[in-house]
Amino acid sequence: MSSVERDPRGEAPDAPWHLIGSRKPVFEEVTVTDLQVKGEIPRELNGRYMRNTANPQTGYTEHWFIGDGMVHGVELSEGQARWYRNRWVRTPMFEHPGVDRLTLAIDKEKLTFDYSVSAANTHIIGHGGKILALEEGSFPYELTKELDTVGPHTFGGKLAGPFTAHPKFCPDTGEMLAFGYAPIPPYLTYFRVDAQGNLVQSTEISVTGPTMMHDFAASRNHTIFMDLPAVFDMELAMQGGMPIRWSDDYPARFGVMPREGSDDQVKWFDVAPGYCFHTLNAYEDGDDVVVYGMRVPEIWRDTPDMDMSNPPPPEDMPRLYQWRLSLSSGAVKEGYLDDDASEFPRIPPSLQGHRNRFGYALGGDPANGNVGGQVNKYDLDDSATKEIHKFPQGHEPGESVFVPRENGKAEDDGYLMTFVWQPETDTSYMVILDAANISAEPLAEIHIPHRVVSGFHSSWIPDPA
Numbered sequence: 001m002s003s004v005e006r007d008p009r010g011e012a013p014d015a016p017w018h019l020i021g022s023r024k025p026v027f028e029e030v031t032v033t034d035l036q037v038k039g040e041i042p043r044e045l046n047g048r049y050m051r052n053t054a055n056p057q058t059g060y061t062e063h064w065f066i067g068d069g070m071v072h073g074v075e076l077s078e079g080q081a082r083w084y085r086n087r088w089v090r091t092p093m094f095e096h097p098g099v100d101r102l103t104l105a106i107d108k109e110k111l112t113f114d115y116s117v118s119a120a121n122t123h124i125i126g127h128g129g130k131i132l133a134l135e136e137g138s139f140p141y142e143l144t145k146e147l148d149t150v151g152p153h154t155f156g157g158k159l160a161g162p163f164t165a166h167p168k169f170c171p172d173t174g175e176m177l178a179f180g181y182a183p184i185p186p187y188l189t190y191f192r193v194d195a196q197g198n199l200v201q202s203t204e205i206s207v208t209g210p211t212m213m214h215d216f217a218a219s220r221n222h223t224i225f226m227d228l229p230a231v232f233d234m235e236l237a238m239q240g241g242m243p244i245r246w247s248d249d250y251p252a253r254f255g256v257m258p259r260e261g262s263d264d265q266v267k268w269f270d271v272a273p274g275y276c277f278h279t280l281n282a283y284e285d286g287d288d289v290v291v292y293g294m295r296v297p298e299i300w301r302d303t304p305d306m307d308m309s310n311p312p313p314p315e316d317m318p319r320l321y322q323w324r325l326s327l328s329s330g331a332v333k334e335g336y337l338d339d340d341a342s343e344f345p346r347i348p349p350s351l352q353g354h355r356n357r358f359g360y361a362l363g364g365d366p367a368n369g370n371v372g373g374q375v376n377k378y379d380l381d382d383s384a385t386k387e388i389h390k391f392p393q394g395h396e397p398g399e400s401v402f403v404p405r406e407n408g409k410a411e412d413d414g415y416l417m418t419f420v421w422q423p424e425t426d427t428s429y430m431v432i433l434d435a436a437n438i439s440a441e442p443l444a445e446i447h448i449p450h451r452v453v454s455g456f457h458s459s460w461i462p463d464p465a
């Protein structure tokens with residue numbers, strides 16, 4: 001039980017969108033072992049499904065992205081759901097609830113910045129035998145498989161700055177590719193971590209200025225950086241809010257670099273101004289590098305407010321988009337592939353960096369203002385037509401993760417997992433869908449007698465083979 005004093009603004013009738021409904025924080029850490037299951041959990045799924053969320057201990061934050069990280073997890077073993085747990089990540093921000101982040105991070109006497117000051121709230125991944133909670137402004141945090149915090153992870157002291165929440169995992173080499181961005185030089189640093197978890201490359205990359213670089217992309221032989229007009233603003237930073245604003249003056253560019261390359265090998269492409277929080281995948285097609293992502297025309301021109309109770313028109317929502325970058329001619333072809341909103345894109349891990357036919361995303365339901373409500377399965381070989389799994393009215397799924405079926409042959413031979421919130425009981429369930437037939441009834445629902453707060457990114461972290 002959290003004994004932290006609550007901020008009444010989180011409970012007020014006009015509490016912001018990111019603190020109500022499925023996003024309302026929970027204040028208890030629980031372990032539940034008698035979970036009710038509807039359907040059948042495939043026996044081959046042995047491991048843990050985890051989701052990271054922003055869950056402020058005080059019950060209030062100005063912005064959705066800055067609440068204390070809380071990880072929710074379910075362990076599956078031999079057809080059984082063994083437990084559900086939720087745990088805050090123990091960081092300096094957790095230990096000092098409500099205290100301004102910069103106050104904790106900056107040592108004014110020594111003029112140093114402590115990158116262990118993190119919300120650790122954005123993603124949860126497994127690599128090199130470690131489970132890491134990630135947030136792009138700081139060091140990763142290592143957790144146990146029971147979700148207890150081990151501490152900040154710096155790859156044996158080799159990491160000196162921030163580490164993205166969106167690393168890519170190469171299915172061919174086992175590498176984890178990543179980057180870090182910062183408001184002070186170096187603005188961008190590229191990282192390569194080998195299959196065993198050793199940081200083997202740190203390369204500074206020249207960009208126009210300090211921007212928010214939430215994600216990147218990786219094809220089999222190239223790394224793609226998105227240097228887009230969401231720029232760091234010192235004035236906003238001093239006000240304590242989200243320190244990012246849109247700039248009409250900042251050039252929008254994609255940079256393509258050989259995977260083990262250097263700054264002088266980055267080939268830059270001008271693209272249409274816009275923002276992409278999340279890429280789906282990238283692959284090489286002859287001399288072209290193709291990138292799929294969820295694009296919006298712009299973000300945060302007037303305010304970084306993200307109130308989706310009054311969503312913008314579909315054309316201003318994130319939608320599936322393709323950039324085709326010619327390494328031989330420097331030409332760019334780009335455009336939307338879908339008229340409907342979608343976000344949180346995922347692919348089978350075996351196709352990271354390779355041409356994929358299917359992509360999965362949280363779909364926008366027009367009946368719900370185009371926000372959430374369904375899982376989309378895009379067929380990229382068929383003009384990005386989509387199959388849909390529609391949840392009951394009002395139910396809110398999150399990012400769904402593809403898990404391949406053992407000895408599966410087809411690309412969609414596998415499972416999709418996500419947590420779903422149901423408003424009528426204010427509880428949640430973990431759902432397992434058949435990815436080859438996503439519109440069908442779920443294979444299994446694991447009911448959790450608590451709210452699994454809607455949040456950010458998730459992973460299936462299997463037991464070692």
Ligand SMILES: [Fe+2]
Nearest residue numbers: 214277278457
């Ligand atoms: Fe993200």
